[in-house]
Amino acid sequence: MRCVHIYVLQTFAALFYLDDEITCNYDLSRIQDKSLEFPMLADKQTVLDAFHLRHACKKYDPSKKISRADFDFILETARLSPSSFGLEPWRFLVIQNPALRKELRGIASGAAEKLDACSHFVILLSRKQAALQADYRSRMWGAVQGMPAEAVEMCEAFFQNFAEHDFRLNESPRAFDDWAAKQTYIALANMMTAATLIGIDSTPMEGFDMAAANRLLAEKGLMNPDEFQVAVMAAFGYRADEPRGKTRLSAEEMIEWVE
Numbered sequence: 001m002r003c004v005h006i007y008v009l010q011t012f013a014a015l016f017y018l019d020d021e022i023t024c025n026y027d028l029s030r031i032q033d034k035s036l037e038f039p040m041l042a043d044k045q046t047v048l049d050a051f052h053l054r055h056a057c058k059k060y061d062p063s064k065k066i067s068r069a070d071f072d073f074i075l076e077t078a079r080l081s082p083s084s085f086g087l088e089p090w091r092f093l094v095i096q097n098p099a100l101r102k103e104l105r106g107i108a109s110g111a112a113e114k115l116d117a118c119s120h121f122v123i124l125l126s127r128k129q130a131a132l133q134a135d136y137r138s139r140m141w142g143a144v145q146g147m148p149a150e151a152v153e154m155c156e157a158f159f160q161n162f163a164e165h166d167f168r169l170n171e172s173p174r175a176f177d178d179w180a181a182k183q184t185y186i187a188l189a190n191m192m193t194a195a196t197l198i199g200i201d202s203t204p205m206e207g208f209d210m211a212a213a214n215r216l217l218a219e220k221g222l223m224n225p226d227e228f229q230v231a232v233m234a235a236f237g238y239r240a241d242e243p244r245g246k247t248r249l250s251a252e253e254m255i256e257w258v259e
């Protein structure tokens with residue numbers, strides 16, 4: 001209950017203090033009239049088809065490359081993903097360098113063939129506790145989200161309570177870092193769904209040695225290991241083989257309605 005309360009208050013802070021010029025620079029007038037009704041953007045069948053069509057692609061066709069415009073579109077869906085307190089605790093490395101892909105191959109068995117053949121390879125980094133401190137939080141709430149000082153202060157108090165009490169993020173650095181890493185999976189999911197919707201295959205990947213991946217990227221100067229860690233990886237491209245059919249537990253087994 002307290003958690004919900006905090007989020008309601010944060011939303012209030014955002015509503016009252018939002019600076020239009022900072023956040024509302026995307027033109028929605030093409031699709032939204034003034035009635036406040038949420039526009040229907042896609043039909044359900046199209047979206048469901050996409051979820052059935054998406055599969056964890058095992059073998060990519062190395063001759064097919066994603067266009068820059070299409071990949072920018074996929075990355076934009078990552079950038080627009082939601083995050084707890086709007087802290088955007090991530091960075092996305094697009095690894096196109098063949099030598100680095102080769103080095104990654106040695107520490108990422110679950111990604112090996114994908115690194116050779118996929119069109120685009122993304123490493124999703126998450127911010128560690130040291131990079132999510134009060135100065136970063138106040139920049140996000142103030143300069144990025146456009147809240148005035150008193151609203152930033154409110155958010156900081158909510159966050160302290162959330163971290164200390166509700167989610168116990170301060171119990172260990174690992175708890176805090178895992179909380180940030182979990183959120184990158186939302187961006188990952190959005191990228192994969194968006195890719196499917198424009199006919200591009202993808203693979204989510206945890207098949208790598210995390211410590212070795214962190215070391216390698218730090219050595220290459222691609223991240224500061226005190227501030228970032230590798231959360232998860234993803235390949236994008238075009239399939240070389242037809243996937244096997246989808247298998248899932250039934251809805252009855254998976255979902256319980258509590259009324």
Ligand SMILES: Cc1cc2nc3c(=O)[nH]c(=O)nc-3n(C[C@H](O)[C@H](O)[C@H](O)COP(=O)(O)O)c2cc1C
Pocket residue numbers: 054055056057058110111203204205206207208232246247
């Ligand atoms: C977090 C996560 C990590 C995964 N890691 C790998 C991986 O390292 N290599 C791989 O080939 N597939 C990986 N997969 C793919 C899963 O095996 C696959 O999503 C699952 O079997 C369901 O199949 P589908 O995605 O084709 O529906 C991963 C999936 C997720 C969500």
